[in-house]
Amino acid sequence: MTHFLSNCPRCGYIAEAWSEDGVSVRVRCKMCGYEGRLPHPDLKNGAWRVG
């Protein structure tokens, strides 16, 4: 499991993020409590697959 830091999409603060499958990342922000899934930053250029 890859652990790294990402900007929170809600408040912009540095949030904890980790990848479970290399395709999406889970983000958890200590500042605002945001928790959710985002596309993996390495796949921003159109490689995102749905389904």
Ligand SMILES: [Zn+2]
């Ligand atoms: Zn936040």
